Amino acid sequence: MRNHDSMFLTFDQLADLSRRILRGRGLSPGHAEAVTRTIVAGERDGCASHGAYRLIVCAATLATGKVVPDAEPQVTSRAPALAQVDAGGGYAQLAFERGLPMLVEKARAAGIAALAINNCVHFAALWPEIEAVVAEGLVALACTPSHAWVAPAGGTRPLFGTNPIAFGWPRPGPYPFVFDFATSAVARGEIELHRRAGKPIPIGWGVDAEGRPTTDPAAALGGAMLTFGGHKGSALSAMIELIAGPLIGDMTSAESLAADGGAGSSPIGGELIVAIDPRGFLGDAAGAHLQRAETLFAGITGQGARLPSQRRFEARAASLARGGVMLARGLYKDLLALFD
Amino acid sequence: MRNHDSMFLTFDQLADLSRRILRGRGLSPGHAEAVTRTIVAGERDGCASHGAYRLIVCAATLATGKVVPDAEPQVTSRAPALAQVDAGGGYAQLAFERGLPMLVEKARAAGIAALAINNCVHFAALWPEIEAVVAEGLVALACTPSHAWVAPAGGTRPLFGTNPIAFGWPRPGPYPFVFDFATSAVARGEIELHRRAGKPIPIGWGVDAEGRPTTDPAAALGGAMLTFGGHKGSALSAMIELIAGPLIGDMTSAESLAADGGAGSSPIGGELIVAIDPRGFLGDAAGAHLQRAETLFAGITGQGARLPSQRRFEARAASLARGGVMLARGLYKDLLALFD
Numbered sequence: 001m002r003n004h005d006s007m008f009l010t011f012d013q014l015a016d017l018s019r020r021i022l023r024g025r026g027l028s029p030g031h032a033e034a035v036t037r038t039i040v041a042g043e044r045d046g047c048a049s050h051g052a053y054r055l056i057v058c059a060a061t062l063a064t065g066k067v068v069p070d071a072e073p074q075v076t077s078r079a080p081a082l083a084q085v086d087a088g089g090g091y092a093q094l095a096f097e098r099g100l101p102m103l104v105e106k107a108r109a110a111g112i113a114a115l116a117i118n119n120c121v122h123f124a125a126l127w128p129e130i131e132a133v134v135a136e137g138l139v140a141l142a143c144t145p146s147h148a149w150v151a152p153a154g155g156t157r158p159l160f161g162t163n164p165i166a167f168g169w170p171r172p173g174p175y176p177f178v179f180d181f182a183t184s185a186v187a188r189g190e191i192e193l194h195r196r197a198g199k200p201i202p203i204g205w206g207v208d209a210e211g212r213p214t215t216d217p218a219a220a221l222g223g224a225m226l227t228f229g230g231h232k233g234s235a236l237s238a239m240i241e242l243i244a245g246p247l248i249g250d251m252t253s254a255e256s257l258a259a260d261g262g263a264g265s266s267p268i269g270g271e272l273i274v275a276i277d278p279r280g281f282l283g284d285a286a287g288a289h290l291q292r293a294e295t296l297f298a299g300i301t302g303q304g305a306r307l308p309s310q311r312r313f314e315a316r317a318a319s320l321a322r323g324g325v326m327l328a329r330g331l332y333k334d335l336l337a338l339f340d
Numbered sequence: 341m342r343n344h345d346s347m348f349l350t351f352d353q354l355a356d357l358s359r360r361i362l363r364g365r366g367l368s369p370g371h372a373e374a375v376t377r378t379i380v381a382g383e384r385d386g387c388a389s390h391g392a393y394r395l396i397v398c399a400a401t402l403a404t405g406k407v408v409p410d411a412e413p414q415v416t417s418r419a420p421a422l423a424q425v426d427a428g429g430g431y432a433q434l435a436f437e438r439g440l441p442m443l444v445e446k447a448r449a450a451g452i453a454a455l456a457i458n459n460c461v462h463f464a465a466l467w468p469e470i471e472a473v474v475a476e477g478l479v480a481l482a483c484t485p486s487h488a489w490v491a492p493a494g495g496t497r498p499l500f501g502t503n504p505i506a507f508g509w510p511r512p513g514p515y516p517f518v519f520d521f522a523t524s525a526v527a528r529g530e531i532e533l534h535r536r537a538g539k540p541i542p543i544g545w546g547v548d549a550e551g552r553p554t555t556d557p558a559a560a561l562g563g564a565m566l567t568f569g570g571h572k573g574s575a576l577s578a579m580i581e582l583i584a585g586p587l588i589g590d591m592t593s594a595e596s597l598a599a600d601g602g603a604g605s606s607p608i609g610g611e612l613i614v615a616i617d618p619r620g621f622l623g624d625a626a627g628a629h630l631q632r633a634e635t636l637f638a639g640i641t642g643q644g645a646r647l648p649s650q651r652r653f654e655a656r657a658a659s660l661a662r663g664g665v666m667l668a669r670g671l672y673k674d675l676l677a678l679f680d
Binding site: 234 | 617
């Protein structure tokens with residue numbers, strides 16, 4: 001990427017650019033900071049779709065008026081091991097940051113705890129939140145519905161969201177064990193990219209409006225996406241609808257899409273984050289047992305398999321060594337155009 | 341099945357047969373009762389591999405001396421929201437029954453709670469335990485490692501177990517929303533059945549000892565099974581190893597297989613069960629929000645798709661209507677032979 005098509009920005013330069021765009025679009029200082037942190041983290045980790053590009057998505061969503069740009073998240077304790085943040089219709093990032101201390105405190109006190117974020121707008125991956133919980137020495141699980149684009153196994157019509165699930169486990173050294181994946185066969189953006197490129201999609205990614213398997217990306221976008229892993233992935237997706245929807249008093253993916261009303265905003269609704277303290281079951285033996293997890297990881301990498309997030313962590317290491325990110329010039333121009 | 345190849349047994353007759361076999365093989369009365377309840381439930385629900393047939397597996401495992409037949413499970417509170425049962429080397433069922441009241445009590449008090457079962461021998465499905473938690477009006481999630489038979493995605497050698505994950509959600513009426521599936525592409529028994537029948541297996545179920553995709557069931561059994569859903573299923577399987585292994589101070593699937601030492605016993609180790617009280621986040625609004633979950637279920641069945649466990653619940657309804665189970669005469673003879 002070190003060529004004329006891309007340019008180097010320090011992390012501070014990228015953060016400053018993001019902050020100015022978001023403030024210019026009306027986000028309050030607290031939201032602009034929180035969103036900027038995830039934008040910079042995404043770009044640093046080589047996640048093209050969750051990095052600087054997301055500023056364009058963010059600007060479009062803000063233009064729909066579906067985001068409360070200066071919402072003040074309200075944190076409430078619902079039970080000894082349950083924390084809740086009402087995001088007030090704002091982006092999820094600030095709500096998460098405000099709720100995190102109570103989640104951590106409750107997980108340490110009770111052994112396991114859950115944080116519900118309600119009434120928020122999503123547009124980031126879940127791994128930044130997972131990594132923030134894991135940085136406290138806790139095991140973390142998070143999930144959220146999205147918009148109803150995915151058919152249940154054996155069905156033909158959109159009902160589930162792409163419903164990501166993410167998990168993290170603390171490790172010695174800079175990088176935890178983390179996965180974060182959509183329960184749809186692929187990301188919706190992947191099908192969109194095939195459509196733009198005029199390329200067929202593999203069977204298994206989606207069905208057309210009549211529920212027939214299709215290799216036509218436009219037909220799949222107009223029909224329904226499919227889950228990964230057949231009926232098992234579909235069951236997981238239903239679980240995510242339930243535990244990050246009705247269980248926390250928030251919307252299912254179908255309700256989120258209906259609430260959007262065709263505005264094309266990012267999904268709104270809730271998110272569930274569960275944290276478990278390894279010291280709860282293990283006490284002072286936690287260190288020794290976490291070491292046995294290292295043996296498991298060595299059993300994965302020792303046979304040439306990759307750990308989840310390994311590519312992302314390699315990109316992060318390269319960005320950190322270089323002190324910033326390489327941004328495509330075309331994207332940089334598009335970002336500057338957001339000031340017009 | 342109402343023909344000369346099968347015979348009718350009332351639930352009580354099957355329970356009595358199971359109890360006598362298990363007592364005859366040395367299980368204490370408490371263990372024989374607890375195991376019998378899952379055997380009868382499995383047969384009632386048409387789960388051939390987790391019904392009466394399991395008595396044969398159980399007898400073989402007891403013969404290895406790897407099960408403590410009269411273990412007295414010890415229940416301990418580890419934290420306000422964490423309960424733990426030391427199964428003392430006995431079967432998991434009695435340990436679960438002893439730990440359930442504390443799990444329920446903690447989940448109601450704290451909003452979310454976890455129960456670890458340690459040092460137990462597994463041989464049943466997870467859904468009976470899920471249904472017992474859900475019957476208390478709680479949402480439940482359970483998982484357990486097994487024996488190292490499954491390669492991680494991109495790998496070639498066994499490391500993970502078939503690692504089932506199960507989930508339950510309370511519903512009005514007799515049947516909750518429940519799923520329970522192995523994170524391996526198929527059950528190990530399925531590959532074994534293909535081997536016995538001399539039938540090839542589809543690509544994707546396993547690899548041979550050199551890590552090459554194979555359609556030969558014997559080669560897959562001697563090599564490694566694969567997870568469902570590629571790298572996503574593999575990530576989930578790793579999560580199960582971690583949270584129902586080191587997190588609760590118990591064995592990974594590789595450690596369980598090593599501890600077996602070729603005896604061919606059922607997997608030993610731990611199990612994690614998480615329970616969440618819908619009233620924790622929702623209070624008195626729980627009823628209304630659970631109703632929104634019913635809308636989701638109607639969205640699944642309304643397009644001709646099936647809910648997980650639907651076939652099992654249909655079998656249960658038929659068994660309940662008939663007042664018992666239809667047992668294959670060959671299996672009945674094999675069970676009687678256990679008295680020899």
